Amino acid sequence: MRVFLNRHYVKPCITNADTIRTVEGYSDIIVLRHFESGAARRAAATAEIPVINAGDGPGQHPTQALLDVYTIKREIGRLDGIKLGLVGDLANGRTVRSLAYLIAKYQNIKIYFVSPDVVKMKDDIKEYLTSQGVEWEESSDLLDVASRCDVIYQTRIQKERFGERIDHYEAARGKYIVDKKVLGVLPKHAVIMHPLPRLDEITVDVDSDPRAAYFRQAKNGLYIRMALLKLLLVGH
Incomplete structure (x- = not known):
């Protein structure tokens, strides 16, 4: 199992489509915590592997x-x-x-x-x-x-x-x-x-x-x- 864990201070551009497509080549699941509401939803719209929302700012957890x-x-x-x-x-x-x-x-x-x-x-x-x-x-x-x-x-x-x-x-x-x-x-x-x-x-x-x-x-x-x-x- 390969899981990519990210917090926004590690890679602020993580929801950039190119970044998501690159990261999914390294992992089976992306676990994303981000400072912006809706960031996980945007990542999931790009990725072909599962994206888990680990908290998106003041949005959802x-x-x-x-x-x-x-x-x-x-x-x-x-x-x-x-x-x-x-x-x-x-x-x-x-x-x-x-x-x-x-x-x-x-x-x-x-x-x-x-x-x-x-x-x-x-x-x-x-x-x-x-x-x-x-x-x-x-x-x-x-x-x-x-x-x-x-x-x-x-x-x-x-x-x-x-x-x-x-x-x-x-x-x-x-x-x-x-x-x-x-x-x-x-x-x-x-x-x-x-x-x-x-x-x-x-x-x-x-x-x-x-x-x-x-x-x-x-x-x-x-x-x-x-x-x-x-x-x-x-x-x-």
């Missing part, structure tokens, strides 16, 4: 969504009827965007969006959820949302997405933190997830709680991505 749904199923025991709280940088967080798309395929889903005003979930996701009959609600009260949810999915405020708008970053950072207070209202069966890495949005004293699932979540990514590689290699 499909393999993360697969491992997130798998983690929810393992931890909670079901996917239908889930109440999911998405917390943090929802405007730039590709993981929460992809998870919202994928979880919408299940029945009786309710999603709560909890974020600072400057990084609210974008309208395209809200419109998609509405079109799929998924109930969603925006809230500024993390404790209230945590008391209702099966899953709290925390994300970091992504400083690199703010550019020169440092004042916006400082206004958003630290506003919503998962700590012992959140654990105190979180249902006993519920779990806390995070795509990692974290900064200070989940305090370290939460780690020892059995409902802290983020390290198990990360480990599940190994198995999901192994399965995806095998599926594509056999199919290809």
